[in-house]
Amino acid sequence: MPDAHPIFASFFAGVAALGERTGYGRRRAEALTGARGRLLIVGLGPGHDLAHLPGGVTEVVAVEPEPSMRGYSTRRVHRAQVPTRLVGAVAEALPLPDASVDAALVALVLCSVSDPAGAAAELGRVLRPGGTLHVLEHVQAPVGSRLRSWQNRLDPLWSRLAGGCHLTRDTRRTLVDAGFDTRQLRTISVRPAPALVALHLVGTARRPGPPATRPAEGRKCGEPMPGDTSPRLGSSLAAWLRNDA
Ligand SMILES: C[S@@+](CC[C@H](N)C(=O)[O-])C[C@H]1O[C@@H](n2cnc3c(N)ncnc32)[C@H](O)[C@@H]1O
Numbered sequence: 001m002p003d004a005h006p007i008f009a010s011f012f013a014g015v016a017a018l019g020e021r022t023g024y025g026r027r028r029a030e031a032l033t034g035a036r037g038r039l040l041i042v043g044l045g046p047g048h049d050l051a052h053l054p055g056g057v058t059e060v061v062a063v064e065p066e067p068s069m070r071g072y073s074t075r076r077v078h079r080a081q082v083p084t085r086l087v088g089a090v091a092e093a094l095p096l097p098d099a100s101v102d103a104a105l106v107a108l109v110l111c112s113v114s115d116p117a118g119a120a121a122e123l124g125r126v127l128r129p130g131g132t133l134h135v136l137e138h139v140q141a142p143v144g145s146r147l148r149s150w151q152n153r154l155d156p157l158w159s160r161l162a163g164g165c166h167l168t169r170d171t172r173r174t175l176v177d178a179g180f181d182t183r184q185l186r187t188i189s190v191r192p193a194p195a196l197v198a199l200h201l202v203g204t205a206r207r208p209g210p211p212a213t214r215p216a217e218g219r220k221c222g223e224p225m226p227g228d229t230s231p232r233l234g235s236s237l238a239a240w241l242r243n244d245a
Contacts, residue, residue, distance in 0.1 A: 043109030129209020133169030
C-alpha cells in the first residue's frame, strides 16, 4: 500500500467538492461517456465520479488504498445509482480476475500511482478485450515548453505536498506502451485548474480485441468543449494541443 496522506486527502476532498461546483464535473461526465456494464474505478478518492455514471453502467467496483479517502467517499458510495463495492487496494495489484470488467476509469490517479506502467498493465489485464478505459488525467506539458520546465523543477516539492502526485507523467505514452489504443484521447487545457495541472488527457482508450457488442452511445468521447484551450499558455502549446487528437 502507498504511504497514507490524510492531510492531503482532507485538502483534496475540499478541492474536489469545489471542482464539482465550478465545472469540473462535466469533465468527469465527458471522460465517462460510453462506459457500460461493470465499471472499475481506480483510486476512487472522495467519489465524485459516482455522480456522473452514464445510464449503461450496471455495477461499480472501486479501489482506493487511502483509508481516510475511503471515509470521504462513504456517503457517495451508499447513494450511488448502481450497486457499488469499494475495496482497499492499489492499481498495481487489482484484486480482480482477468477480463472481468467492461470499462475502467482513471481520473487524476495515474499521476499518483508509484508504478504507472504496472498500473496500466493491470488495467489491460482486468479489462475484457475491446473494453474501454475512461481517462481524465493531468499530464506533462510538451517538450521545450516553459511550462514543462517548471513542472520538472517543482515536481519533487509538489509530489511531497500533494500525496505523491506528479506533474511530469506522460500518460498517453504509458497507455500506448501497455497496448491501449489511445486515438480517442485528446489533450486539452482545463480551467480554472492551476497552470501546472491544467493540461489534461481526456476521453476513452480501448483495450485491443473484438469490438464491443454494444456500441457506445452519446457524444463522442474527447470532443473538445468550447473555450478550454487557453491562449495564456502560449502559441506553441496551443498548436500542440490542436494537433494532439
Ligand atoms: C488526486 S486523488 C483523485 C481521486 C479521484 N480519482 C478523483 O478524481 O477525485 C488521487 C487518488 O489516487 C489514490 N491513489 C494513490 N496511489 C494509488 C495507487 N497506487 N492505486 C490506486 N489509487 C491510488 C489516492 O489515494 C487518491 O485517492
